[in-house]
Amino acid sequence: MDxxxxxxxxxxxxxxVFLIFFQLIPTKNSFAKKNFIIIQSxxxxxxxxxxxxxxxxxxxxxxxxxxxxAVGTGQAIKNAMKCDADILLVHDKKTEELFVKExxxxxxxxxxxxxxxxxxxxxxxxxxKEIKNIQEALKKIxxxxxxxxSRGDDSGTNKKEIILxxxxxxxxxSQKNSWYWETGSGMGSSLxxxxxxxxxxxxxxxxxxxxxxxxxxxxFVEGDNDLYNYYGIIPINxxxxxxxxxGQSEKFINWLLSDKGQELINSFKNNGxxxxxxxxxx
Amino acid sequence: MIELTEIFKNSFNLIFTLNLDLIEIILLSxxxxxxxxxxxxxxxxxxxxxxxxxxxxxRGFLILFFNSMMGLPPVFIGLVLYIILSASGPLGSLExxxxxxxxxxxxxxxxxxxxxxxxxxxxxxITEEYDELLKSLxxxxxxxxxxxxxxxxxxxxxxxxxxxGRSLSEVGAIIIVGGNIAHxxxxxxxxxxxxxxxxxxxIAVALGFVLICISFLVNLLVSLLKDxxxxxxxx
Amino acid sequence: xxxxxxxxxxxxxxxxxxxxxxNVSLKLGNNYFFNQLSFxxxxxxxxxxxxxxxxxxxSCIKLLAGxxxxxxxxxxxxxxxxxxxxxxxxxxxxxxxxxxxxxxxLHALTISGYPTNEKKRRIKEILEFAKLTYLAKQSxxxxxxxxxxxxxIMRALIIRPSxxxxxxxxxxxxLKSIRIIEVLLxxxxxxxxxxxxxxxxxxxxKRLSDEILFFYNGKITEQSETKDFFKRPESKQAKDFQNGxxxxx
Numbered sequence: 001m002d003x004x005x006x007x008x009x010x011x012x013x014x015x016x017v018f019l020i021f022f023q024l025i026p027t028k029n030s031f032a033k034k035n036f037i038i039i040q041s042x043x044x045x046x047x048x049x050x051x052x053x054x055x056x057x058x059x060x061x062x063x064x065x066x067x068x069x070a071v072g073t074g075q076a077i078k079n080a081m082k083c084d085a086d087i088l089l090v091h092d093k094k095t096e097e098l099f100v101k102e103x104x105x106x107x108x109x110x111x112x113x114x115x116x117x118x119x120x121x122x123x124x125x126x127x128x129k130e131i132k133n134i135q136e137a138l139k140k141i142x143x144x145x146x147x148x149x150s151r152g153d154d155s156g157t158n159k160k161e162i163i164l165x166x167x168x169x170x171x172x173x174s175q176k177n178s179w180y181w182e183t184g185s186g187m188g189s190s191l192x193x194x195x196x197x198x199x200x201x202x203x204x205x206x207x208x209x210x211x212x213x214x215x216x217x218x219x220f221v222e223g224d225n226d227l228y229n230y231y232g233i234i235p236i237n238x239x240x241x242x243x244x245x246x247g248q249s250e251k252f253i254n255w256l257l258s259d260k261g262q263e264l265i266n267s268f269k270n271n272g273x274x275x276x277x278x279x280x281x282x
Numbered sequence: 283m284i285e286l287t288e289i290f291k292n293s294f295n296l297i298f299t300l301n302l303d304l305i306e307i308i309l310l311s312x313x314x315x316x317x318x319x320x321x322x323x324x325x326x327x328x329x330x331x332x333x334x335x336x337x338x339x340x341r342g343f344l345i346l347f348f349n350s351m352m353g354l355p356p357v358f359i360g361l362v363l364y365i366i367l368s369a370s371g372p373l374g375s376l377e378x379x380x381x382x383x384x385x386x387x388x389x390x391x392x393x394x395x396x397x398x399x400x401x402x403x404x405x406x407x408i409t410e411e412y413d414e415l416l417k418s419l420x421x422x423x424x425x426x427x428x429x430x431x432x433x434x435x436x437x438x439x440x441x442x443x444x445x446x447g448r449s450l451s452e453v454g455a456i457i458i459v460g461g462n463i464a465h466x467x468x469x470x471x472x473x474x475x476x477x478x479x480x481x482x483x484x485i486a487v488a489l490g491f492v493l494i495c496i497s498f499l500v501n502l503l504v505s506l507l508k509d510x511x512x513x514x515x516x517x
Numbered sequence: 518x519x520x521x522x523x524x525x526x527x528x529x530x531x532x533x534x535x536x537x538x539x540n541v542s543l544k545l546g547n548n549y550f551f552n553q554l555s556f557x558x559x560x561x562x563x564x565x566x567x568x569x570x571x572x573x574x575x576s577c578i579k580l581l582a583g584x585x586x587x588x589x590x591x592x593x594x595x596x597x598x599x600x601x602x603x604x605x606x607x608x609x610x611x612x613x614x615x616x617x618x619x620x621x622x623l624h625a626l627t628i629s630g631y632p633t634n635e636k637k638r639r640i641k642e643i644l645e646f647a648k649l650t651y652l653a654k655q656s657x658x659x660x661x662x663x664x665x666x667x668x669x670i671m672r673a674l675i676i677r678p679s680x681x682x683x684x685x686x687x688x689x690x691x692l693k694s695i696r697i698i699e700v701l702l703x704x705x706x707x708x709x710x711x712x713x714x715x716x717x718x719x720x721x722x723k724r725l726s727d728e729i730l731f732f733y734n735g736k737i738t739e740q741s742e743t744k745d746f747f748k749r750p751e752s753k754q755a756k757d758f759q760n761g762x763x764x765x766x
Contacts, residue, residue: 036466038380047480052464067380069461083369084379188479195481213481243369243377411612417584418606419628429624433615 036065037086037248040079042155043186045089045231046070048206048275053268058255064248072186074154080104080234083241086249088234091156091204096232105234106246109257112265112276113230116160117208118221120146120200125218134224135168142170145179147199151190152182156229161202164226204229206275231276233257256280293488308492311469314382314456315449318389322445326394327438330401331427334409345402351395359391360455367459380461385469388455393445400441405430439508443501450497470496522646523708525603525679535559536581536680536711541590543576550576550735553590558713562727563706565743566715569758572732574715575609578682581713582606594680605673605710609684611665613657618649618668621657622675629676643675647701663694670698674705681705683714687721699725719759723747731755 045051051068058066071079073090080088081104088105090096099105118137120128124146131137141148151158152174165172174182181199183190187207194201195215203211205222221227233253236244255261262278269275296304333345365371367379378384408430416426431438453471460467462476470493477486536558543551551573558564566574579585580592582604614621619640626636644650647667652660657668666686673681683702687695702725706712716722722729722743729746731739731754738752750756 034381043479065466067461067463067466069380069463079368082371083374186479188481192479192481211481213483241369243374412614414584414608414610415612415614418582418608419625420583421628425628429614 034065035063036067037245037252038084039066039068039087039089040076040085041068041070041089042073042076042091043070043188044155044157044204044207045091047186047188048210049270050206050268050276054256054264057264058252061255062248062251064252066252070186072151072153073156073159080236083236083243085236086244086246087253088236089231091229091231092159093230093232095159096234100234103237104240106237108232108234109253110279110281111231111233111256112262112278112280113228114204114206114276115222116157116202116227116229117205117219118200118202119194119208119217120220121198122216122218123198124200125220128220131221134164134221134226137221138164138168138170141179141200142168142172145177147179147197148181149190149194149197149199149201150174150180150182151187152184153186155187157187157202157204160229164202167226206270209270209273209275230279288484290487292484293491296485296488297492304489304492306465307468307470307473307489308496310382310467311450311471311493312496314385314389314469315446315452318386318393319442319445319449321386321390322393322397322449323442326397326445327401327431327441328427330398331405331431332423333398333402334405335426335430336423345399348395348398348402352399354392354395356388356392356452356454357458359388360458363388363391363455363459379459380463380467382460382467384459385456385467388459389449389452392452392455393449396448397441397445400444401438404437404441405434408434436508436512439504443504446500447497450493521708522642523674523705523710524677525709526677537591537593538577538580539591539593541580541587541592543580543585544588545576549588551587552735554735554737555590556730556737556740558730559728560711563702563712563714563725564728564730565722565726566713566730566732567717567719567722567758568732573735574732575684577732578606578684578713578715581680582682603679605676605678605681607669607673607681607683607686609688609715611662611669613665613668616657617654618644618657618660619653621668622672625672625675631676639675643671647671647697663690663697666690666694667698667701670701674701674710679709679711681710681712683712685715685717688717695721731758 039051041051046068047070055066055068069076069079069085073092073095076085076088076090077092077095077099079085080099088096088099089111093108096105096108100108118134127144127146128137128140131140140146150161150172172180174180181193181197183193185193187203188211190201191203191207191211192213193199195213195217198216200220208214208219233256235246235249235253238244238246256265257280262280265276265278266274333341333348363384364379366373367376367384368374369377369379378387409426412426412430412433416429421429451471453475456467456469457472457475460469460472462468462472468476470489474486474489474493477483477489538554538556540553540555541551542549542553566577568574576585580587583592584606614624616624622640622643623636626639631639640653641650644653649664649667649671652664657665660668670683670686673683681702687698690698699721702712702714714722714725726743729739729741729743730737731746731750731752733752733754739746739750739755741751746755747759750759
């Protein structure tokens with residue numbers, strides 16, 4: 001009788017310990033209403049580790065928790081239109097300006113830039129020795145039907161790639177052109193596929209530097225004027241989205257755009273290389 | 283093949299250095315899974331018993347419904363919940379999107395059909411056995427449910443562990459409603475997805491191993507407790 | 518003191534109303550098994566249902582216990598709903614919960630709404646009487662058949678029922694267990710519980726009952742006091758049955 005009673009008591013204690021323990025976990029994960037703002041951003045930006053670097057630095061100034069949802073550019077913008085965001089931070093200037101024009105965003109400010117690079121397997125590098133710029137590279141890929149990976153997900157990178165094809169007057173789609181593959185995935189996943197399939201892919205330099213599965217791939221084309229990649233930051237318009245926390249959002253945006261913020265952006269390095277270049281105009 | 287062993291070596295290194303981030307992710311996984319399992323059991327166990335015990339007009343349909351819901355694609359549930367919880371959706375004012383609570387809700391929707399169907403299945407035999415007795419005692423439905431639930435408690439543990447396994451391995455729904463946000467809604471499974479997509483295969487594999495170990499440990503713990511309790515019980 | 522163990526909660530109910538079947542019809546499959554069956558049983562003394570297999574004894578007692586409902590007609594005890602808690606039923610097949618003997622008894626008390634603070638005392642009392650206290654914490658399913666049947670009967674009696682219906686309680690039991698059970702039933706009957714027992718054993722019926730209903734083919738061909746039944750059975754089937762002839766139900 002006593003043994004059984006003591007076992008039952010033990011069970012009750014265990015359960016209670018469990019429940020209490022779980023509630024004492026770091027406050028970010030507890031279920032009380034948290035004070036946070038949401039940034040809709042892109043996977044490529046997140047995968048560079050940019051947010052892991054910069055957000056803790058903001059914690060010294062303000063205790064608003066900043067949650068970054070990283071999806072494709074297209075999805076980020078759509079999410080923001082549905083008011084599931086306080087800030088939009090993507091790298092597709094045309095769409096961003098339309099976003100502001102239609103009233104979803106309050107305004108767009110330049111934040112930073114980097115550039116795109118074309119990468120491919122070392123084995124094919126000889127073919128591209130004579131190539132001087134991105135246009136020639138793409139033309140060669142098209143003519144020689146070299147395997148090419150596209151994001152195919154409406155992201156900033158994807159849109160850049162499509163504009164480059166368009167400017168050459170070349171029509172590509174995965175149905176007609178068997179060498180052109182659309183992954184519909186984020187930058188990292190697409191890079192994995194390119195690396196594994198010995199294909200060529202357009203990627204922003206920051207993502208490429210941070211990518212740890214490079215295998216035999218290397219940079220074929222870089223530095224071209226057409227390959228610049230501009231990041232803009234947009235606070236969500238409280239008129240369209242009454243629940244958006246405009247005060248906290250603008251505080252963060254202004255900090256990023258300030259000298260201090262820009263300095264921090266420029267100081268972010270991976271593998272010894274600078275990934276982003278602040279270009280805010282004050 | 284050489285690469286593979288490198289990966290495994292790195293994995294074990296990562297585990298044994300007890301990365302703080304890793305601990306945070308593991309604890310959140312356990313929390314979300316256990317809470318959702320808890321609520322699923324609170325509803326699912328009695329309801330499964332109810333389906334086993336009562337004969338009523340819509341019973342066949344309900345059984346069919348829950349059986350089919352077991353095969354519900356998680357991404358679909360994630361998507362539906364996302365639309366509902368979005369700021370522009372009907373329950374947007376609750377501000378649950380991108381929080382662990384949304385993940386718990388998603389997992390609740392996915393695990394409950396499993397608990398209900400398995401419970402009903404497990405209890406069918408004992409229900410038939412006790413039927414005449416309970417009828418002769420003129421037990422009402424609630425009393426019948428309590429009787430068969432209590433007498434089958436050890437068999438039900440398997441149902442619950444199945445639910446737990448399912449909830450620990452969930453990724454599709456929770457990545458949509460949770461957003462896989464660092465330090466907020468990132469759990470083991472979503473972290474594996476993330477690290478894989480970043481090309482950090484060692485970390486991804488390490489996390490996978492940890493997940494398997496935890497699942498194994500929990501199952502071990504529960505079966506030990508069960509054996510221990512059974513030895514002192516009257517069955 | 519011992520007599521009070523089985524004393525029903527509602528002692529006076531018994532003396533008020535006889536048990537009545539009013540034109541009860543019961544279908545088994547497509548055919549009517551009981552067709553407009555009517556009879557009356559007095560609430561004093563023990564009654565035995567006897568007859569060949571399939572004659573309807575078990576079905577009849579199940580109707581009495583409320584386990585099955587007639588297709589037409591009424592089974593009348595009283596107009597009082599409280600009567601439901603006052604029936605103890607011992608099924609033919611022993612069904613015990615996967616719990617200890619003690620917990621099985623507790624379960625029956627809880628469901629019948631026995632006052633909470635008296636439950637423990639009641640269980641102790643009953644176990645002491647049946648000399649089963651040493652088995653209280655044992656798993657009920659691990660007992661011998663005789664002990665299990667004893668527990669089953671105890672479970673029915675523990676709630677102080679006014680009526681006790683037993684379906685072949687002593688089938689497959691050894692003589693010692695049968696003796697114990699019969700002593701118990703006699704005591705319960707003396708305490709005021711109306712007992713109806715279905716039995717195959719003619720001698721048991723002779724030993725225990727005051728009244729006998731003889732079932733044959735879904736009809737009651739004879740109803741009389743026990744001594745009359747055995748001295749002068751009226752129907753041919755009853756005569757044959759007493760002579761040991763195997764009849765078809």
